Amino acid sequence: MALDSIAPGHIKSEDLHRQEICLVGRWLYARHFVASTDGNVSVRLDSGRILTTPTAIGKGMMAPDDLVITDLKGNRLSGRRAASTELEMHLLIYRRRPDIQAICHAHPPIATGYAAAGIPLNKAILSELVLALGCIPVAPYATPGTPELSQRMEPLVQHYDAILMANHGVVTYGADLLTAFFRMETVEHFAQVSLVTELLGKQTLLSGGDVEKLLTARARYGTTTASQMGPLCPETSDTADARQARVTVTREQLEALIEEAVRKDRAMR
Ligand SMILES: [Zn+2]
Numbered sequence: 001m002a003l004d005s006i007a008p009g010h011i012k013s014e015d016l017h018r019q020e021i022c023l024v025g026r027w028l029y030a031r032h033f034v035a036s037t038d039g040n041v042s043v044r045l046d047s048g049r050i051l052t053t054p055t056a057i058g059k060g061m062m063a064p065d066d067l068v069i070t071d072l073k074g075n076r077l078s079g080r081r082a083a084s085t086e087l088e089m090h091l092l093i094y095r096r097r098p099d100i101q102a103i104c105h106a107h108p109p110i111a112t113g114y115a116a117a118g119i120p121l122n123k124a125i126l127s128e129l130v131l132a133l134g135c136i137p138v139a140p141y142a143t144p145g146t147p148e149l150s151q152r153m154e155p156l157v158q159h160y161d162a163i164l165m166a167n168h169g170v171v172t173y174g175a176d177l178l179t180a181f182f183r184m185e186t187v188e189h190f191a192q193v194s195l196v197t198e199l200l201g202k203q204t205l206l207s208g209g210d211v212e213k214l215l216t217a218r219a220r221y222g223t224t225t226a227s228q229m230g231p232l233c234p235e236t237s238d239t240a241d242a243r244q245a246r247v248t249v250t251r252e253q254l255e256a257l258i259e260e261a262v263r264k265d266r267a268m269r
Contacts, residue, residue, distance in 0.1 A: 122136065
């Protein structure tokens with residue numbers, strides 16, 4: 001009988017990892033995070049082997065023996081099919097992040113829309129998102145499956161656990177497969193909420209102080225990426241005000257400024 005749930009943790013048999021990757025493939029397809037043969041999933045089996053999805057297969061219809069095992073350079077060690085063409089991106093993440101045991105790559109439509117617009121999901125509008133991911137940057141575009149794509153993502157991999165890939169999709173990763181998948185769900189959900197605030201024409205950002213408390217709590221959970229984010233990650237009401245050079249004046253001050261401008265204008269005529 002096919003698996004229908006995933007337990008947290010990474011210490012599992014190879015057979016169970018195979019079944020769990022197939023289940024995550026079905027979840028990605030059922031949630032419309034991938035279409036056709038899009039997307040790929042992998043787990044680190046041990047210090048030298050990666051178990052990954054093959055190229056050109058619907059992620060919702062994989063069987064455990066469709067999967068491929070490669071080394072950390074991408075050489076196939078077992079499996080009938082060729083590994084995903086986007087394997088190099090997974091290998092980069094495994095090389096740069098020893099804490100990462102599983103990776104999901106998909107094209108969820110709202111988050112991919114942000115990626116296609118080149119807009120990072122970096123606004124501090126949801127406390128839970130700041131706690132979970134801090135913020136989600138956009139890696140510059142490069143052709144899928146090429147070394148350039150990995151080069152453009154490399155500076156971000158150590159600092160973030162989810163990345164938008166410009167004009168392409170999303171990659172998320174974690175200490176086990178369930179975490180990597182949940183992060184993909186979180187990114188798409190946050191993209192939906194962000195889009196709604198933009199449709200409503202108003203976003204109320206958390207203050208720098210509020211975000212500081214959340215990032216401190218995040219560090220307490222043992223998150224390795226917490227303290228390494230940039231000044232606009234996430235963007236708070238303070239940084240947004242500074243960026244827009246926003247000033248606040250009272251009604252009296254505004255009237256005085258207008259009167260002064262009108263008086264100067266009349267004097268010049
Ligand atoms: Zn892709």
